[in-house]
Amino acid sequence: MEPTPESLLRKTLRAFAPYKPGTSVDEVRRRYGIEHPVKLSQNENPLGSSPRALEAMRGIAALSDYVADDHRGIKARLAERYGLGPEHVILGHGSNELVQLTFSAFVDAGDDAVMAKPTFALFKKDSDIFGARAIEVPLKDGVHDLTGMLAAVTPRTKLVFVCDPNNPTGTRVEPAALADFATRLPAGVLLVLDQAYREFMDAGGSEGVDILKRRSATLVLRTASKIYGLAAVRFGYGYSSPEVVAWMNSVRLPFNVARPAAVAVLAALDDAEFIARSIANNEEGKKYLQDEFARLGLHVYPTAANFVSVEVPVEADVAYGELLERGIIVRSGDGLGTPRRLRVSIGTSAENRSFIEALETLLTRWRARPAVGSVR
Ligand SMILES: Cc1ncc(COP(=O)(O)O)c(C=O)c1O
Structure with missing residues (x-):
């Protein structure tokens, strides 16, 4: 077979690489012969999935028919939490898909998308795919x-x-700063508030509903991948004005949310015990890690999520690689726009302890090496 010429690919995509999720547990087992690696790299729920969701999925009788694509039941249930109607809710194959739908529906080539640096990588990647300028x-x-x-x-x-x-x-x-920002934003700009980790934040944080009520070009994104432990079923949702929802629906693929996902999420929303346990585990882990980082003299940003960004005294890739050899999988800040930092998911107490033990051993070694300047 002749190689396929690169000229086939859209010019703007020629420098693109596929998403790299980080090293897998299997790879660490294979490479280092470690039977039980500790995976703290993808901000998943360390307690697994909502048991109610798993039970509901087992009860599915048939998958031969297409789902009712309006998913009215789950939309009504989600809308109710925010005092909205189902016409305010859009569902996606993970919230990743909903980010992409904002570009499909609203962005022409040459338009701008404003975002922080660093932030969730998909905002920039979708800007590039759609020929928008990422500011x-x-x-x-x-x-x-x-x-x-x-x-x-x-x-x-x-x-x-x-x-x-x-x-x-x-x-x-x-x-308060967010509310003020939203007021000042021109009406023709869609404010996308990505709250994938909102459930781990305390009640004092914004949920964007008040902003949406005053400003219709506002879209809040949530996911079932984190607190409900359902990353593998792919379910995200957003709430916005009925117009924004209708425009996004007009460009989405039909049947983008599969029945197992809808069934699982509907059950997970009522799994108060699992949600409370997940939040309690996260709070305990957060406190433990913050105390340990203080003891070890490492800077960490105050976190409102289920992961931490901690500074290390060596190149992030080096720290990442040396932890990997000890069976601890984290994310190197080098690929995330946070050099000399590691992004570490908050795990179970045993996982957090394993991470700290490995880190402390390595720190002694790193600190004995010639000093490297601190970058924040
Ligand atoms: C900020 C942010 N938004 C969205 C997502 C994507 O979530 P989903 O699994 O729902 O596509 C992630 C996943 O890690 C994330 O960190």
């Missing part, structure tokens, strides 16, 4: 610089992304 505004002390982002808005801006809590830093925006 990246540096974080200030790890936090969204809302003043800077507002100043970056131009007449060509269609989308503004605020990731709250922010991936990869874990930091949150202050609700």
Whole structure:
């Protein structure tokens, strides 16, 4: 077979690489012969999936028919939580798909999308795919610089992304500052508030509903992948004005949400015990890690999510590689726009302890090496 010429590919995509999820548990087993690696790299729920969701999925009688694509039951149930109607809710194959739908529905080539730097990588990647200009505004002390982002808005801006809590830093925006920012944003700009980790934040954080009620071009994104432990079924949802929802629905693929996902999520929403246990585990792990980082003299951003961004005294890739050899899988900040930091998911107490033990051993070694300047 002749090789397929690269000229086939759209010019803008020739420098693109597929998403790299980080090293898998299987790979660490194979490479280092470690039977039980500790995976703290994808911000998953360390307690597994909502038991109610798993039970509901086992009860599915048939998969031969197409789902009712309006998913009215689950939309009504989600809308009710925010005092909205089902016409305010859009469902996606993970919230990733909903990010992409904002570009499909609203962005022409040459339009702008404003976002923080660093933030969730998909915002920039989708901008590139759709031929939009990604305007990246540096974080200030790890936090969204809302003043800077507002100043970056131009007449060509269609989308503004605020990731709250922010991936990869874990930091949150202050609700009052966010509300003020939203008021000042031009009416023709869609404010996309990505709240994939909102359930781990305390009640004081914004849920975006008040903003939406005042400003219809607002879309809040949530996911079942994190608190409900359902990353593998792919389910995300958003709430916005009925117009925004209808426009996004007009470009989405039919049947994008599979029945197992809808059935699982409907059950998970009522699994108060699992949700409470997940939050309690996260709070305990957060406190333990923050205390340990303080003891070890490592800077960490205050986190409102289920992961932390911690500074290390060596190149992030080096720290990542040496932890990997010990069976601890984290994310290197080098690939996330946070050099000399690691992004570490909060695990079970045993996993957190294993991570700290490995880190402490390595720190002694790293600190004995010639000093490297601190970058924040
Ligand atoms: C900020 C943020 N938004 C969205 C997502 C995607 O979630 P989903 O699994 O629903 O596509 C992630 C996943 O890690 C994330 O970190």
